[in-house]
Amino acid sequence: MGYSWKYLEHPADIKVEVKADSLRDLFKGALKTLAEILHPENLQTEESITQELNISSLNQEVLLVDFLNEVLTFSDIYNAIFDRVEFKVFEPQRLRAIIKGKRVKSFREEIKGVTYHGISIKKEDNHWRAILLLDV
């Protein structure tokens, strides 16, 4: 999959832009972006973890936020970073997926929530682009 992300300016929180070749890769790329922001240096353990998700939302944009928030929830409960996802169902308003990652001793960032503020998913030329604001 191809994806890229970068920080955008925001006075208090973390605003990021994620780009990917397809909509499905945009969701995967957003998950990896979250993992990179959360990821501590040299503090991961070798213990793997998988978790099943089943999410229904109002529309695709809300679904992306709900997906990432669900990932954050399990990160916090299990002290884990999830950086891979396998979609079993991937529809505009619903997804079922297995997320995979590793347990960690600590996080680099405390993300309180992925907000719905200014959330956008757009198809531009030959790629998909999402803007996300994370409350930290």
Next chain:
Amino acid sequence: MCDMFNKAILQKISDYLWEIPQSYRKDMKVPARVYISQEMINTTEEEAFQQLVNLATLPGVQKYSLAMPDIHTGYASPIGGVVAIDSKEGIISPGLCGYDINCGMRLLLSSLTLSEIDSYIDKLASALQKEVPSGLGRGRKNKLSLLEIDKILEGGAERIVEQGYGVLEDLKHCEAGGKLEWANAQLVSKHAKERGRDQVGTLGSGNHFLEIQVVEEIYNSKIAQVFGLFKNQIVIMIHTGSRGLGHQVCTDYLKLMISALPKYKISVPDKEFACVPFSSPEGKKYFQAMAAAANFAWANRQSISYYVRNAWKKVVGNSGSRLKLLYDVAHNIIKREVYVIKGEKKEVLVHRKGATRAFPPHHSEIPDDYKEAGQPVLIPGSMGTNSFVLAGIPSGEQSFYSTCHGSGRVMSRHKARKILSASAILSSLRQKGIIVKCRSQKGITEEAPQAYKDIQQVIEVVHRAGLSIKVARLRPIAVIKGE
């Protein structure tokens, strides 16, 4: 999203109060007002004012949408936003309380002066860092049972004191006695409870901190005496909230409310404003779940106080006497309060997002021993700068008895990391005689004083505008931060 705000729209009411007229945008139901100086307007980003305008569009909004001088861009409400909504006909909105439900402040007072304890400060700061987990994923070693979490959600700080981790006087000096009676643990999800199991008694990261401070200046000796404050006194300030449990409650109910928007035919300028009528089943449920998360935050700060007192006793010994709680107050919360509006008493839901309640003398909701003085208000500065104790006054009614909550950011965390040096910041703090205990450089650069507004300016505005009055100025001597 709306067009960029033009600051020329702001109309001056007084040196410290500016208004955006209702005519500015046709969806505004009331004017928007901001307590701020001309100088601070220049350094506040346009988007924050736009978000204040958005607050004025909410169903049931009363009089004005308001912002305090520490206003900066948030994600629905600006940080520093206050809005009072008619409880009968208006809405309730989780985004206007935020993810860190009942993030708030607590101040513990010692009976010792700086000269009496000077040689112990480094040791005390290390003991505080050891006793109170401050970082990310650094929960407490023992996880509480879900049953115990339910008891905390409904009992708040009272549940912690009942178990011997505090005294009854602590509860009297907490907003709402450290427990909102209408909390319902059954309306908090299992995910939220799971997140909270190892987080009671933990500081968290970001701008949360513990500080050892010294009372540097007394502005109002009469009120300071009532509060038990005196010059050169050593005090300990705690800033934290409801941790992952509170974040999850906000996430859960925002999701619920977004799906309920069409049902109630409510249109909002941004999904983060998702709201429902307060009288609806969803609205009532959120209010009870928010109360439970608020209780969790009070329990968290009460538990931290226990560990702080332990560290104090270990280092200073019994001669140091007990640390007394001055007050504990929230700055992210939604409360039912009654105000006279258009000549009639009306119950409103005051949403405070980065704003502190400041009730005046003789208000029924403040402790008996502070009745003549007014409610203590605790305002933290940024790392290494002064903090303040203020008191509520009658003229604060103009802002639904709300005042500022801190300095307010002016530089993004990302930019701070890029342009500031942790070692230079630490060196500058050391030169000022401030010890910093923080396990990461990132935590130091992101929270550097340069990333925030000048707290002195913020305090002058709320003092001169009559929202609250200055009682004492506190100077940090040791900072213990999350990462």
